[in-house]
Amino acid sequence: MADNVFLILQDNEDARPIIEAIEQDNQDATIDYQPGMVRIECPGRLVVNRDSVTEFRGQDWDPMELQLNLVSLSGNIDEDDDYFALSWSS
DSSP: OTTEEEEEEEOSTTTHHHHHHHHHHOTTOEEEEETTEEEEEEESEEEEEHHHHHHHHTSOOOGGGGGGTEEEEESEEEEOSSEEEEESOO
């Protein structure tokens, strides 16, 4: 769909808590495991919350660390100290 946003992350140990947090916080997200990467697609808006990733990871996480495992994305970025979000709205 044209209003879907997506995030593609490497499929590695560092990205797994991020993927689990995204799945928990974005009920409409679809997660597609592919060789070496994970594509997460969501209608409207996709949010990666600092607190959720910290919970799954077991230690503090900064949303800027998402860049370390990022392969690709589609959508407008909204980022601050507490979250990383993608959407097509301004």
